[in-house]
Amino acid sequence: MIGLVLLSMISITLAVDELMIGVKVLGKDQLKKAYYVEGINGACRGKRFYLTTDKNLRVGDDLLVLIDSSTCEDGKTYHIKGGLP
Numbered sequence: 001m002i003g004l005v006l007l008s009m010i011s012i013t014l015a016v017d018e019l020m021i022g023v024k025v026l027g028k029d030q031l032k033k034a035y036y037v038e039g040i041n042g043a044c045r046g047k048r049f050y051l052t053t054d055k056n057l058r059v060g061d062d063l064l065v066l067i068d069s070s071t072c073e074d075g076k077t078y079h080i081k082g083g084l085p
Contacts, residue, residue, distance in 0.1 A: 017070040018081060019043060023051065025061045034077055044072040053080040 022041035026048070029036055034050035035057050049072055051065065065083040072078065 018066055018068065019070050019072065020064065020066050020083060021072065022062060022064050025057045025059050025063065027059055028057075032077065039072060047072050047074050049074060050077040051080050052077060053084065055080075055084055057084075 020042070021039055021044045023037040023044070024040050025035050025037055027036045028034070029050065032050055032052075034052045037049060037051050039045050039047045039049075040062060051067065057063070063084060066081045067078040068081050069076075069078050
């Protein structure tokens, strides 16, 4: 029984919030230093939110990216963890 409790505690601490989504770059917000995007597939389809990254993105590009959340909401800001060329 103790082993089961320890195993569940370990799996909870190792849970990672990430989501792979397709987005269309709509613009760049200079004040937020983030790109304004719209989800074009997956759980974020139709949602509009901000993404931060060190890379330069072009308005109009469709990208597949990995973000630092398991969900997405309109108006929120997320960081791109990977998936960019």
